[in-house]
Amino acid sequence: MSNVIVVGCGRVGSQLANMLSDNGNNVCCIDKNADAFANLGRNFNGSTVQGVGFDEDVLIRAGVEECDVLAAVTQLDNTNLMCAEVANHLFGVPHVISRLYNPDHERAYMQLGIDYVCGTSLVAEDVFSKIVSGHGSHIDTFGEFEVLRFTLDLSSRDNAKTIRVSELERDHEVRIIAFERADGSASSIPTPDSLLYAGDSILACVRHDVIAQFSRYILD
Incomplete structure (x- = not known):
């Protein structure tokens, strides 16, 4: 709120x-x-x-x-x-x-x-x-989609430490464009099998009507 x-x-x-x-x-x-x-x-x-x-x-x-x-x-x-x-x-x-x-x-x-x-x-x-x-994550708007950059929050998944890109995209109809490790050690354009870690910096394309649901993955 x-x-x-x-x-x-x-x-x-x-x-x-x-x-x-x-x-x-x-x-x-x-x-x-x-x-x-x-x-x-x-x-x-x-x-x-x-x-x-x-x-x-x-x-x-x-x-x-x-x-x-x-x-x-x-x-x-x-x-x-x-x-x-x-x-x-x-x-x-x-x-x-x-x-x-x-x-x-x-x-x-x-x-x-x-x-x-x-x-x-x-x-x-x-x-x-x-x-x-919210969360200062908005970068741009393209028709029905928002481009967001945010820190990945996995606390809603029983404090899981990782999530696979394919799972995040499939369950929430988003596209993960790129990610950077929390410690800055690596950045990459992901494949479906790439693992994302809590605290990673994520660049994603999200449809307007799923942003409210998807926001649980955005760290405040």
Whole structure:
């Protein structure tokens, strides 16, 4: 369960806030227009704060000091960028995601190290996948798939020390792209018979709809 702030309560923001809330997260939605909160519907069980999403006082009221993820999904690139910068640099929010309308700004976002979703369709689903993947593991999105880099956690398997690549791929419909031993002694593109050890660094391609299940292998 994460503490998430969603800035912007339009179609995308309200959909994202409800998806996150339904997934068991603590969600606070910020919008400068109080009427926008009607988009959340009656079943939303998070909180709301009226105000501008890059205002420090507004963010503090929304719980930014205990926030794990902030998603800025208003309809204005400049507003989303300012929200992301304030959350990241002033409050140290671990994971900040910004919606990006104008692809010409993509290079600037990359240079600033801001995670983003570019486009106008399926934005809520893409941001949701980034948040659910969590653990700072998200690298990129390709259609229905996320590329993740993470430390392998096998504690859910009765503290087993190893797992075979073929087993991990078969049971969870993922593709292991590469791995590096925990001590840095070796790295490799795996074969189906390769053994992965707890603590190894893994690069994997995971379909959106299995990330929640697969996250038990991602070390917090």
